[in-house]
Amino acid sequence: MKIGRRGFLGAGALLAALGGAAIYLAKPFQARQLSAAEKQACGLTVQAVEGPYHVSGMPELKDGNLNSTKLPGVPIEISGHVYDGLDATKPLAGAAVEIWHADSDGSYHPNGNGPASNYKPEEIALRGLVLTDAEGRYRFDTIYPGEYSGRTRHIHFKVRAAGKPELTTQLIVPAKPGDTLTFDDDDIAEGLPNCQLLTLDETSSPAKATFDFRL
Numbered sequence: 686m687k688i689g690r691r692g693f694l695g696a697g698a699l700l701a702a703l704g705g706a707a708i709y710l711a712k713p714f715q716a717r718q719l720s721a722a723e724k725q726a727c728g729l730t731v732q733a734v735e736g737p738y739h740v741s742g743m744p745e746l747k748d749g750n751l752n753s754t755k756l757p758g759v760p761i762e763i764s765g766h767v768y769d770g771l772d773a774t775k776p777l778a779g780a781a782v783e784i785w786h787a788d789s790d791g792s793y794h795p796n797g798n799g800p801a802s803n804y805k806p807e808e809i810a811l812r813g814l815v816l817t818d819a820e821g822r823y824r825f826d827t828i829y830p831g832e833y834s835g836r837t838r839h840i841h842f843k844v845r846a847a848g849k850p851e852l853t854t855q856l857i858v859p860a861k862p863g864d865t866l867t868f869d870d871d872d873i874a875e876g877l878p879n880c881q882l883l884t885l886d887e888t889s890s891p892a893k894a895t896f897d898f899r900l
């Protein structure tokens with residue numbers, strides 16, 4: 686089970702009090718604290734921690750369907766562009782947008798990492814990549830991700846474009862009533878500008894959200 690930052694610090698204090706000796710405790714990931722202005726400005730897309738559930742070597746999706754194994758959940762469509770720089774004048778064609786996220790119950794498939802070849806095909810779900818078109822556009826269909834211990838609902842991304850450093854980041858989806866955490870109290874979301882909290886247009890079916898990656 687993942688221990689949240691607050692729980693980890695509490696455990697660390699207890700160990701120090703009990704032992705009194707020099708004990709090395711590995712620090713968990715802590716998001717950089719953004720200023721209020723940085724929270725408001727989208728800018729170039731910021732990096733976020735990859736997390737423990739990345740499976741490498743996933744292929745391109747068929748028809749942009751991330752949920753090809755038909756896991757249950759509320760369907761959503763996410764689309765946008767990959768741009769070179771801050772404005773929208775330089776689309777990056779042929780960029781790979783890799784996506785992975787938890788299922789509706791907060792479990793990854795697999796609940797692990799490493800190369801895809803380490804797993805049976807039926808163990809893998811909600812993972813894959815799409816390529817941008819000539820206008821830098823990408824889109825994919827998936828289901829609403831679930832929250833899990835210490836994390837609000839989120840989607841992981843890696844974006845790879847020729848001549849650019851690889852971007853690893855996360856987009857946050859709105860919390861549901863009764864959730865444990867929201868964008869505002871998730872440790873990793875603290876390091877993201879507000880624009881990385883997706884806004885879902887629920888007037889259409891499936892609900893849609895857009896996000897432009899700026900490298």
Ligand SMILES: [Fe+2]
Nearest residue numbers: 736836839841
């Ligand atoms: Fe995650």
